[in-house]
Amino acid sequence: MNNQELWQRYQDWLYFHEGLGLYLDVSRMNFGDDLIGKLQPKFEQAFKAMDELEAGAIANPDENRRVGHYWLRDPELAPEELKGEIVATLEQIESFVEKVHEGIIRPPSAPQFTDILSIGIGGSSLGPKFVAKALVADFPPLNIHFIDNTDPDGMDQVLNRLKDRLCSTLCIVISKSGGTSETRNGLLEAKHAFHSQGLDFSRHAVAITMSGSQMDVAENCDNWLAKFAMFDWVGGRTSEMSSVGLLSAALLGIDIRSMLGGAQEMDKATRLPDIKRNPASLLALCWYHACHGDNGSKNMVILPYKDSLVLFSRYLQQLVMESLGKELDRDGKVVHEGITVYGNKGSTDQHAYVQQLREGLPDFFATFIEVLEDRKGPSIEIEPDFTSGDFLSGLLQGTRQALYDNQRESITITVPRVDTRCVGALIALYERAVGFYASLVNINAYHQPGVEAGKKAAADFLLLQKNILAVLKTTRQPLTLSALAEKIGVPDQVETIYKVVRHLSMNPRQIVLHGNLAKPVELSVSLGRQNNEEGNLILRKAS
Numbered sequence: 001m002n003n004q005e006l007w008q009r010y011q012d013w014l015y016f017h018e019g020l021g022l023y024l025d026v027s028r029m030n031f032g033d034d035l036i037g038k039l040q041p042k043f044e045q046a047f048k049a050m051d052e053l054e055a056g057a058i059a060n061p062d063e064n065r066r067v068g069h070y071w072l073r074d075p076e077l078a079p080e081e082l083k084g085e086i087v088a089t090l091e092q093i094e095s096f097v098e099k100v101h102e103g104i105i106r107p108p109s110a111p112q113f114t115d116i117l118s119i120g121i122g123g124s125s126l127g128p129k130f131v132a133k134a135l136v137a138d139f140p141p142l143n144i145h146f147i148d149n150t151d152p153d154g155m156d157q158v159l160n161r162l163k164d165r166l167c168s169t170l171c172i173v174i175s176k177s178g179g180t181s182e183t184r185n186g187l188l189e190a191k192h193a194f195h196s197q198g199l200d201f202s203r204h205a206v207a208i209t210m211s212g213s214q215m216d217v218a219e220n221c222d223n224w225l226a227k228f229a230m231f232d233w234v235g236g237r238t239s240e241m242s243s244v245g246l247l248s249a250a251l252l253g254i255d256i257r258s259m260l261g262g263a264q265e266m267d268k269a270t271r272l273p274d275i276k277r278n279p280a281s282l283l284a285l286c287w288y289h290a291c292h293g294d295n296g297s298k299n300m301v302i303l304p305y306k307d308s309l310v311l312f313s314r315y316l317q318q319l320v321m322e323s324l325g326k327e328l329d330r331d332g333k334v335v336h337e338g339i340t341v342y343g344n345k346g347s348t349d350q351h352a353y354v355q356q357l358r359e360g361l362p363d364f365f366a367t368f369i370e371v372l373e374d375r376k377g378p379s380i381e382i383e384p385d386f387t388s389g390d391f392l393s394g395l396l397q398g399t400r401q402a403l404y405d406n407q408r409e410s411i412t413i414t415v416p417r418v419d420t421r422c423v424g425a426l427i428a429l430y431e432r433a434v435g436f437y438a439s440l441v442n443i444n445a446y447h448q449p450g451v452e453a454g455k456k457a458a459a460d461f462l463l464l465q466k467n468i469l470a471v472l473k474t475t476r477q478p479l480t481l482s483a484l485a486e487k488i489g490v491p492d493q494v495e496t497i498y499k500v501v502r503h504l505s506m507n508p509r510q511i512v513l514h515g516n517l518a519k520p521v522e523l524s525v526s527l528g529r530q531n532n533e534e535g536n537l538i539l540r541k542a543s
């Protein structure tokens with residue numbers, strides 16, 4: 001197409017949401033005009049399924065669950081019996097936050113809370129992190145820190161930096177199921193850090209979990225400073241607008257009602273059963289074209305040209321890949337669906353992987369996110385008539401053009417600025433697009449059966465470790481790895497045993513490896529003293 005034709009295509013397909021000032025440009029996706037007609041029946045099904053979901057159907061049959069994240073921003077739409085708890089939880093959050101800000105709810109040994117330590121993983125971390133990065137003011141009422149892994153080094157880094165302010169740190173532990181081991185470990189490590197300083201953890205701790213969850217019961221969260229409900233009908237990856245995301249956002253001074261309002265406005269726009277005039281169905285159409293049609297399966301590269309949106313791609317990785325990455329369709333047929341999502345930000349990525357996007361594997365489509373307002377207030381001129389923001393804008397338009405010139409497709413979402421309404425709207429837009437796409441390809445977007453396999457294998461690994469330690473504790477002589485495997489009764493698991501003892505031997509766990517590390521088959525292992533005497537004897541216990 002020549003420039004004139006492209007300009008025409010741009011205008012023909014442009015979606016604009018007046019209230020949000022949001023543009024969606026799909027003109028650089030090369031689907032033909034006939035695609036809408038072709039997909040019309042599938043979309044009719046998708047709109048219908050979405051209506052049913054919002055009306056309270058069991059949209060996630062495998063887990064026998066309703067899917068209600070849309071009700072969070074419009075409780076009036078929720079089934080009668082749920083309205084009250086949505087409204088009450090929001091009010092509970094606001095009242096708690098107000099009291100924290102005013103110092104009415106305060107730590108026992110400091111006048112006010114200064115910091116938040118947020119512990120959670122997956123949906124219990126990605127949304128809060130994304131929103132904090134996107135919307136936090138330069139000088140927020142509290143500073144936020146995250147533990148989202150069971151990496152001891154990572155936890156030490158956070159806890160060491162917080163050491164002098166632990167007495168004024170509010171610890172929010174988030175786990176819908178309450179049974180996620182990484183979060184449990186983070187909680188126990190944080191608790192240990194508080195206790196080491198003589199601080200009463202329960203006076204600093206806030207729980208966000210389903211009532212009666214494993215964590216709720218084990219920790220007796222009712223005795224904590226506060227406990228906020230997490231609803232069974234809200235999935236982890238769509239929980240940003242529940243207490244999971246709203247509590248920390250409000251504590252940071254972010255206007256959560258406005259974020260909910262932005263999402264609600266987008267929800268209204270994405271309910272319209274008209275593919276071309278609904279931004280979420282337009283996105284789903286583009287994804288179908290790029291990922292499901294004759295073009296093979298393309299990856300989704302998310303490129304926001306704005307530093308504050310840098311975590312959007314990570315947020316979307318869970319939303320899109322956990323929702324759409326499925327082995328079976330709704331009829332039980334093997335389909336291996338999914339869309340790979342990656343990205344960081346422009347123009348930073350221009351100096352990293354855009355080379356491959358432009359000239360290498362044509363295995364992706366890009367989504368540019370353009371923000372029209374450069375900054376609050378005026379800019380200096382970097383060169384006569386040019387500001388830094390002009391360069392950012394030029395680099396976005398240039399990359400879009402350069403990709404298109406080399407037959408690389410792209411979508412562009414343009415927003416006026418990164419504010420609460422915009423962030424709420426972006427989250428809502430992608431949530432709905434994922435739901436539509438799942439309908440188009442006939443999969444359940446709301447379960448995640450594949451996640452369990454890794455957890456189960458990790459549990460087996462840890463059980464094996466337990467058995468190894470039990471044997472070594474009763475054996476005086478070093479054992480070869482195969483002898484150890486025999487003794488435990490798993491002769492075919494020498495490699496796993498090797499991995500366990502190699503890890504233990506590098507840590508103060510009194511496990512010693514003997515022999516040549518380059519020849520695992522010749523190694524033997526025993527319980528004993530390691531070189532680092534001091535470390536040997538310290539086995540920290542969770543309090």
Ligand SMILES: O=P(O)(O)OC[C@H]1O[C@H](O)[C@H](O)[C@@H](O)[C@@H]1O
Pocket residue numbers: 121122123124174175176177178179180183236237322448451
């Ligand atoms: O909030 P939690 O129950 O701790 O779950 C945290 C995360 O872990 C799981 O593995 C799921 O796959 C995610 O969807 C979820 O967000």
